[in-house]
Structures are given as structure tokens and as C-alpha cells.
Amino acid sequence: MHIENAVVETIPQKQEQEQRKEPESAPGKNVMKAILFKKGEYTLPNSVVLPSPDVCLLGEQGTVLVPQQNVLPILGVGNKDIRCHRCSYLLALKIEKPQLQNLAIKCPACGYVNEF
Numbered sequence: 001m002h003i004e005n006a007v008v009e010t011i012p013q014k015q016e017q018e019q020r021k022e023p024e025s026a027p028g029k030n031v032m033k034a035i036l037f038k039k040g041e042y043t044l045p046n047s048v049v050l051p052s053p054d055v056c057l058l059g060e061q062g063t064v065l066v067p068q069q070n071v072l073p074i075l076g077v078g079n080k081d082i083r084c085h086r087c088s089y090l091l092a093l094k095i096e097k098p099q100l101q102n103l104a105i106k107c108p109a110c111g112y113v114n115e116f
Contacts (some may be wrong), residue, residue, distance in 0.1 A: 034058040037103060041066050051074035053096050059103030064113060066106045073105050086112040 039060040044067040048057065057065075057074070058112075063094040067073040072114050075083035083090055092100065100116040108116060 002016065032056050034099070034101075036060075037063045037065075039063055041106075042071055044068065044071055047072045047075045050078075050099055052097060052110060053078050055101065056099040056101055057103060058101045061102060063103040064106055065103060067108045069108050071108065073108075074100070082116075084112055085114050086092075086110050 024108060035048075035058065037057065037059040041064045043091075044065055046072050048065075048077040050057070053076070065073055069079035070087050072090060072093055074092035074095060076093070078094050078099065078101060079095040080095055082093075082095065082097075082100070083091060084107040087107060087110040089107050091107065091114060097116075104113045104115040106112070
């Protein structure tokens with residue numbers, strides 16, 4: 001499978017309009033947009049870019065991202081870097097931990113499958 005099979009989940013327009021009426025500081029009202037990956041393996045020829053901390057990658061159980069050699073799998077605008085648990089290869093640069101949910105990244109350097 002290729003990355004083109006991913007599904008982007010967005011907020012319905014009506015909900016989005018209702019959220020604009022509420023103050024931004026309302027507790028529990030933060031909305032995160034998700035890029036949903038169906039179960040399977042996805043080859044990443046390029047980096048997945050998360051343009052803001054409000055965008056996350058969400059996978060069904062059994063979802064594995066497989067970056068090609070010399071590809072930084074995930075690039076964001078947060079403040080955390082994530083490395084392979086086995087060899088310390090850089091898997092995600094500048095993201096927030098909640099941006100990766102229910103998926104795994106296969107390290108292109110050592111082949112270890114890192115689960116998030």
C-alpha cells in the first residue's frame with residue numbers, strides 16, 4: 001500500500017462554526033484534525049509533514065509506516081524529537097507526542113518496529 005490510501009478526517013462545517021462562537025480557552029474544547037491510516041503497511045517515499053500541533057496521525061491497530069532509506073518519516077512544528085528505541089535513528093522531528101496515535105514506524109536503519 002502507498003500513502004495515497006490515507007484518509008483525512010475533518011470537522012463538519014457546522015461544528016466548526018459552533019466552535020468559533022465559544023471562547024478559545026474553554027476546557028475540553030480543543031479539536032485535533034487527524035490523518036487516518038487504515039490497517040496495513042504504508043511506504044513513505046517522502047516525509048509526512050504535520051503543519052501544526054492540532055494535526056495528528058491516527059492509525060487503526062496494525063498500522064505500520066515504512067519510510068524509505070534516508071527519509072525522515074515525520075516532520076512537525078512541535079518541540080519533541082522521537083528516535084528509534086533500538087538504534088536512535090531520528091523518526092520524528094519537532095512534534096508533540098499526542099500527534100502519533102495507534103501506529104508504528106519501522107526504522108529504516110535497523111528495521112525495528114517502534115510503536116506509538
